[in-house]
Amino acid sequence: xxxxxxxxxxxxxxxxxxxVLTMRSTPVQVAAGLTDDAGNFRAQIKLPSKICVSxxxxxxxxxxxxxxxxxLRDSSWIVxxxxxxxxxxxxxxxxxxxxxxxxxIFPHLSAKLTPHSKSVLRGLRSPIRTxxxxxxxxxxxxxxxxxxARKFNRDLAKRRAAAVRAYLRSLGVRAPITIVxxxxxxxxxxxxxxxxxxxxxxxxx
Numbered sequence: 001x002x003x004x005x006x007x008x009x010x011x012x013x014x015x016x017x018x019x020v021l022t023m024r025s026t027p028v029q030v031a032a033g034l035t036d037d038a039g040n041f042r043a044q045i046k047l048p049s050k051i052c053v054s055x056x057x058x059x060x061x062x063x064x065x066x067x068x069x070x071x072l073r074d075s076s077w078i079v080x081x082x083x084x085x086x087x088x089x090x091x092x093x094x095x096x097x098x099x100x101x102x103x104x105i106f107p108h109l110s111a112k113l114t115p116h117s118k119s120v121l122r123g124l125r126s127p128i129r130t131x132x133x134x135x136x137x138x139x140x141x142x143x144x145x146x147x148x149a150r151k152f153n154r155d156l157a158k159r160r161a162a163a164v165r166a167y168l169r170s171l172g173v174r175a176p177i178t179i180v181x182x183x184x185x186x187x188x189x190x191x192x193x194x195x196x197x198x199x200x201x202x203x204x205x
């Protein structure tokens with residue numbers, strides 16, 4: 001986030017060589033310095049205001065020199081919202097430029113968005129604005145196992161996904177949106193059942 005302190009660490013570079021961290025697509029230099037005698041670096045930086053180039057998918061690029069003298073380029077990928085907050089970070093570029101932007105929790109047996117979820121969705125307007133298409137998948141708790149319960153859960157999950165789609169439309173999001181009612185499948189490991197009452201948004205850029 002703009003103005004926030006961050007620590008950047010790395011290694012495997014040439015001793016006392018220069019490294020640079022740049023954010024793209026509009027190039028903005030975030031940090032630069034020299035490695036130590038072992039080729040490692042640790043820099044405490046303050047993200048400048050100009051880092052907020054625009055919402056959406058951006059590449060963080062580290063450039064430097066390997067111990068053999070070859071040029072090094074390493075990338076991570078980040079999604080920013082309207083407030084320049086990171087919503088998703090991953091090491092590899094997403095397949096087909098697809099990223100998962102957020103997970104939203106629903107009340108028990110409800111397809112009504114909470115005020116918190118609405119607030120988060122409003123913050124995602126900027127990264128979603130440049131999307132080519134989106135998939136919204138709804139889930140439910142996994143405690144009910146009967147055939148009738150599974151059908152109920154799929155219907156509830158689809159209504160949850162539809163509620164998110166409707167709210168995004170009200171915010172002016174015009175990208176094609178597919179909704180899926182997965183139901184009581186794919187539980188989150190190590191989490192209470194309430195965290196399975198969720199909707200996941202995946203965006204393709």
